[in-house]
Amino acid sequence: MLPAAAVAVAVAVAVAVAVAVAVGVAVGLPAAPALRHRLARAALLRVAGWQRRRLEVRGSEVRGSQERRLRRLLPAGAAPGSEAFRERHPLGQGCGDAEPAERGPPLRPWALLRGCWGTDPPLQGSLLYLDALHAAFPRALAPRSTALLSWAPAAPRAPAGWPLPTLYCTPHQARALPVRAAALRVQLLFALRARGLRALEAGLAAELHDAMAALHAGWPALAQDLALGRLSPQPGLPEETRGRLQALLAPDAARAAELRAECARGFEGIARRLWPQLEVVVVGTGHGAEQLYCDALRQADCKGLPFFCPFYRAAGALLGVNLWPEEPAPRFLLCPDWAFCEFLPCPAEEEPRTVLLGELWEGREYGLVLTARPGEYRCRVGEVLRVSGFHKQCPVVQPVRRESQALSVRGEGIPEERFCRSLCRAVGMWPGARLVDYVCVESDLLGSSSGACAPHYEVFVELRGLRDLSEGQRYKLDQCLQEDFPLYKSFRFKGSIGPLRLHLVGAGAFARLREEVGSPLPMPRVLRDPRLLRLIQSTVIS
Template sequence: MLLWLLLLLMLLLLPTFTLLRQQISLEARLLWLANLRHRVAWRVLCWAAAWQQRRLEQTTLCVEESQQQALTWCLQRAWGPRCSSKGSTDMNTFRNRLPLTNPSQAPEEENEVHLPPPTSNQYSGEASVQATLLGLVALNKAYPEVLAPGGTACVTPTSPWPSPLPWPGSVLSWARPPGTKDTEALLLVALRSPGLRALEAGTAVELLDVFSGLEVKGEELAEAIAAGNTGEPLPKRAAELREALKQGSRGLALRLWPQLRVVVTLDAGGQAEAVAALGALWCQGLAFFSPAYAASGGVVGLNLWPEQPHGLYLLHPGAPFIELLPIKEETQEETAPTFLLTEAQRGEEYELVLTDHVRLTRCRLGDVVQVVGAYNKCPVVRFMYRLDQTLSVRGEMTGEKMFSEALAQAVGQWPGAKLLDHGCVESSILDSSDGSAPHYEVFVELRGLRNLSEGNRDKLDHCLQEASPHYKSLRFRGSVGPARVHLVGPGAFQALRAALASCPSASFPPSMPRVLRHRHLAQLLQRRVVS
């Protein structure tokens, strides 16, 4: 049907093409034709999005049926020697025969065996298609003209849109060297276009690395623009880049692209800190939008509200199959019953449980969501924190949310400091106790502070004691030593991310760890300590 629609449009426009060829120059004809192709592609995309919107309305109104179909699809795709529930898609039978699993408890080598390798097309399935199509339409509605020709640039090899688009995508896409995998080349193309309205990156941590690299290689990039390495020489634009860099990090994006309105990245575990750093420094004054929340098993949440300052996501009732495990003070019993989407209660927190067709396991993701509303009969959630990012040297269980808040409070007391990234290690991983009590080793990358005084380092431990009575009690008895804070040099966490991505089993998007469990990763940061 889509093909016939395109053929009809071309036949109707053929007389216009003939007339225009006789009246306007070649350059004007090419520009007119490009704009026409863009308008046609956008209409096709809107038509497809409207169809997917109707599908979403249907599935979110009939949630029980939609989840049953998702479970059946996952089981049928995964049937094999490991599937003990073959022949039955009853949810109670499924839950009884497949116990909950927690991949964070497995050794790294075992995880590497079972995880699928990353692919350029991050996800497949209806949820990823809907996230892309509905996200593009919602973004264009919230920020008119951002998707106009030449208005968008992606500066990373990976895209924030979960599903690649066919023909409309190639017409609507930004200028990009064909097949390029080089971040620097993509950034150079974006820098040559001062009229950008939207800046895209695979994830927020990747964009953080892009801006950090821009400050380091700014002069080199300016010379390439002036020399015309990727097109005609643009000495004036090169001068604008140099002047923008001279004024520092804060607000750099808007100085480079005065019409920029929104930053688009894909949300996943561990991205909030990078978003905060970008918003406070390079992307100050800009809105952020993530079309979806993704995990290694697929797209689990759709963002239909770009105007919301903090991402709200509709939990999709299709594949992968989602269950909700109630949270009680950040702990749950292994035998606690899971809920389906229709059973979610507003205001409550749940851990996501995912079943996909790649690994037939009911996998506890560790990602905790809070239900904040409903879309038809499906819950709308906000992602809160991750249970698996927990520090414990004496059974105290310092979770990601508590630690992040304590660290933010401590950094707020360090004059001029802005936190870019951090990672934590239990002292036993690095054998750093040296006969003293076990403790936390904390690595931070900062902007605005080159050295940490002993007084500044002590503030984190004080904030942790204020946040956790249990930790304070252990510190008072001497069972736990004071947290040791180390300042790492620029690029340390970029190197950590490169090491994580180089693993053959690395998934996309990368779930940025805050607690490192493996010595070689902790030592990578340890070697880059500057204070």
Template sequence: MVVLSCDPNDLEGSMRLIEELTTNAGRIQEEVLQEILERNSGTEYLHGFLHGRSRLDQFKEEVPVVDYDQVKPYIDRLANGEPSQIISTEPILELLTSSGTSGGQPKMMPSTAEELDRKTFFYNILIPVMNRYVEGLEEGKSMYLLFVKPEISTPSGLPARPVLTSYYKSGHFRNRPFNRYNVFTSPDEVILCSDAKQSMFCQLLCGLVQRTDVLRVGAVFASAFLRAVKFLEDHWRELCANIRSGRVSDWIPDGPCREAVSRVLLRPDPALADLIEAECGQPESWGGIVRRLWPRTKYVDVIVTGSMAQYIPLLEFYGGGLPLVSTMYGSSECYLGINLRPLDRPADVSYTLLPNMAYFEFMQVDDERTYECASDCTGDLKVVDLVDVEVGRYYELVVTTFTGLYRYRVGDILMVTGFHNAAPQFRFVHRRNVVLSVDTDKTNEEDLLRAVTRAKLLLEPLGWLLTEYTSYADTASIPGHYVLFWELKATAASGNEDGLALDRAVMEDCCSAVESCLDAVYRRCRKRDLSIGPLEIRVVRTGAFDVLMDYCVSRGSSVNQYKTPRCIKPPEAIRLLDEVVVGRFFSTKVPFWEPYEMDVKAIPPSS
């Protein structure tokens, strides 16, 4: 199967292509797998299982389902100079690094030149979907905050970099043909500036200067967009000074970046500076600031599914009611699916996997709470094809790519919500194996999100918003206990920016509310076994999670792909947050538990 092309300006033709792909999903998946095997059955990896054969049934019988630990030795060999042919007949040109926030160090995924063609197809086909639902997007610009990270070079000379950095630095992005639906406010030189602070300042400056042209705003993840809003909150006076003088601040030394911004800034504009100062300088609230600064904006384009769901209230606060749109589902391994109903509420977002992007399989998950993969009577994992999944069931995603990954467990847990023609639609639930554990308890990311979501409702009537959170299991104490770091933002109602003024009784109730939402094993350990101590919330100073992000970026994460880890383990990361704690609160109530209590199989949040 050749790589498909899509003309984003041909809306009707693009929608017909989506219909063809989803109607013939089963046949296309067979063709994809057949082509992958015919290309690569002679590689060292596949030859060890298939001995040169390329039959589909033998692939499923002989090639095992693997995770990164089994793939890593081959990736390491590529990084150290061995030929691409150990996993792929197509030359491996780079290694794509994962965000690295779930398990520590970033994973590295192989990539080829052809894969950039697939990514270009994927981005192009997103455009007609949005234009089907939102009219007039060709009449303005997009203020998308996009960033690159400096790449590293492996011993063999292969670049290793985040997937988005790879795409933005490629000719596919820099030499993209003009299409009237996706003109950015930021020049490429600003996006490609490797200094995140300079890039952020200049992208916001360009966006403010062109505020009346902006029809949509966004970033890849909700957390990245909110970081930009926070940056604007801290630097709006200097941005206004730049607009008033028509000159970029002297601390921006990147030559191409300065020159590009100067082409946008053009001349002093005191009237625009006054207008922005009037909006940003309102002492009562920053509620609705996005809509006020960019009045023609139709929606905020950010991923708000999975762990990003906890940012929805803050996005709604700053966005002033603008729709939140999650358009795509992708990973470092490959790009996966698109949202065919982009204006659905975030809680209802589902992604339709495109059958031409890779070969997809799904490991059935037996238990909705533990997400353990089901086995048949022989102990083999139950693995089904894309078109054979069942609505309402949970699965772990397995991919076979054109770039040298075979039956690889991505680690994402998905729930099937329906079908578009023959192609299933999935709701992202969470990443596998992100847990807190002190004793026999196991708390996954989705359980934690549900509990925090319940607890923070106690704060909102008092004028506080939870802007960030993470956690760790403190096993240095006896007994061990869960610790949650919370960063809070005061709204106009509280009139307070200092966590020290928080009501202790309310915060202790928040601790108890979190515990009451955790599962029966946790509550048994707290009440009967006494093997877990009271849950603790540590409120940190504003900006603490920016410091955590800087730390994660220094360890190999990407600004563009960064997602706040919901559980942290490195002692240095914990120390950074502990140094800025302004209040510590513990649960004062033992959560309810009965000896024969049955856990209700909780349905994960619609994210």
């Protein structure tokens, strides 16, 4: 029955997309782009509905789906079955935090036909995203109703809705500019032109955060560019590219006046005031290290707007999808067709033995072991997930922490998310202060510059509302850590870990740091690169 349904959907999609393409190449028809968008949207939503039904079926037979996925990843002639696979291949080393860019394949009718019964995770994931977005915010799929704020200088990762490119009002040339700040400012200018936006989409929550900071600092110049229909020269914007982008602009004095009036009132809730029809903020990565930026945006610039994080990726592989856009905390259904997943129960056992996708327990935490590409078997991803429930037999998970981002100078292992809670608690004791950003460094990276003292942590923070820190305030963070982590307190009492050193950096320091990282990856909270350490040290003001 399912193959027959797939054929019916495939035929409908092929006809609709072929018509859309034919309409798109016609010239002299003002309605062609809107008609092409409606036809493509109808076709994509139909195949997205098929993908959702298919996911429901596969979710009822997780073990079989995982075994089939594993067979596709193994070479011909390999012994079948997950048990033989685990016996033959030992647990691999860590994958690290690297997350290579992921580009969606060109949209063609035959690509959609393959997608109806194929196993291409980027296509399936984007179709499921369109289905979930349409169910919760149907008007967000209007033509050119989404602004994209995402920097991808080399091989750009496809936006969430890449099968429907007419969804976006942002020129694709603006994503690949060599300088991150220039790319975000150009994208922000094109977003400001479109008063009828329904959605803001960013590859990382940090990108939206920095675009809003650019609005705070540069709204008079942005308003001037809107009024004149120009794109001002700036570092990182090649003249040839600037000319092509400026040809897409037109003077809009009324919109410029609106921008000036709203920014002059302050920035709380500015997103909804500038774009009155805005319904949702979509962030490619908004959990873990990016949660700090989501929280800041929710409290100020994007106040009152829901945040939707549609995908869960790890080690460059797409693993899960969020089917619940309106829920405040993102949770992801692990799709059994996309990768072969194993899990190490936490806390770690002396002789680790993995469990499979269909063997997880609700409420428990697991370290992820991944086989997503041929030849890369049983890779320890370094991420810990908590099982929050099940959808059919598929586990629904929430990312908890990145093991590579734990602080440890004596084996004490302070996890990333728990350190952040302690830091936020300490900042809450400093009157008027609000945490903007932070990174940590273990003293061994400092070398001789750390002085002749016991191993310790150095923390660099950017604050709003506070220009200096007293010694008593600096000590509050070390005190909070001792209260929250008994092992750390024990080492501090013995003198085997020295006192924490806290440094205040200037405004914009972390935007420069993200630029220097050079690729759109979640913020590293523990710096392990001397080059990045030197940069953040150069911005210290107190």
